[in-house]
Amino acid sequence: MMGAALVFTLCAGAIVTPALLGPADGKMLGQVVYDLVLSTLNWPFASAVASVLVLCQLLVLIVNFRIAHPRIGRRA
Numbered sequence: 814m815m816g817a818a819l820v821f822t823l824c825a826g827a828i829v830t831p832a833l834l835g836p837a838d839g840k841m842l843g844q845v846v847y848d849l850v851l852s853t854l855n856w857p858f859a860s861a862v863a864s865v866l867v868l869c870q871l872l873v874l875i876v877n878f879r880i881a882h883p884r885i886g887r888r889a
Contacts, residue, residue, distance in 0.1 A: 818877040822870050842866045 824830075826843045835841070840848075842862060849859035
């Protein structure tokens, strides 16, 4: 379970691999942030999208820890 969360976290910010292997009309959030920063120079929106990406990763990790280790964070 933790391996899946780690792979998701590493792949969520990937830029080059999805661009090479993915379809031309679909983009992942890492690619969107990259395009916003370098192509359109829209840094405020890029930081907002990057914040959403980090919150999604954090949510996946929290759910993973709650399922895999239900006793962590709870008092006896």
